[in-house]
Amino acid sequence: SQQGEEDPQALSIQEGENATMNCSYKTSINNLQWYRQNSGRGLVHLILIRSNEREKHSGRLRVTLDTSKKSSSLLITASRAADTASYFCATGRGAQKLVFGQGTRLTINP
């Protein structure tokens, strides 16, 4: 299975701290995407990184991709209470199908 694994499964930090989540996958990919989900609602697309890219930034988000290790990380800097959510990585390989990781539940404490 290509399904990714994320760690940690849950992360609790203080507001203002940085949060790092990791994602590993098993097969070759075309791209990797990160999503946020608040309280079981729809997914919000955060960032897409292609297999030939190593790092990408979007606001307070930084994503890295290491295809040799088949892993990616999502860094959220200067966290806010509104960042409390579940974060999922999803890998794309052909036909635009996405395979999702198990997710990281992030809690930002005020």
Add this chain to the structure above:
Amino acid sequence: SAVISQKPSRDICQRGTSLTIQCQVDSQVTMMFWYRQQPGQSLTLIATANQGSEATYESGFVIDKFPISRPNLTFSTLTVSNMSPEDSSIYLCSVLAGFSTDTQYFGPGTRLTVL
């Protein structure tokens, strides 16, 4: 990005009945997908909704249980048939907005509870 709506947003159904979920996009899209998210779990792709032809189902999902329609480039439905409590999940549609993008945008989801 595409704006996606789903109806209903949530429903509580009796076992043995069927529910049809609608997904509407504000612009024409190339591809539409349906996912299931069981309680506390990640998302699993059910099928790709093909415009004008039968949907393409993933392993473990069959047309008799999850019939899908896609009559045009902005609309699709997923029916959950002969429901059991194990079908209680969030069902989400997603779209690819164009030929040159790999970014999938998701609808708000439909939370289904089967009693």
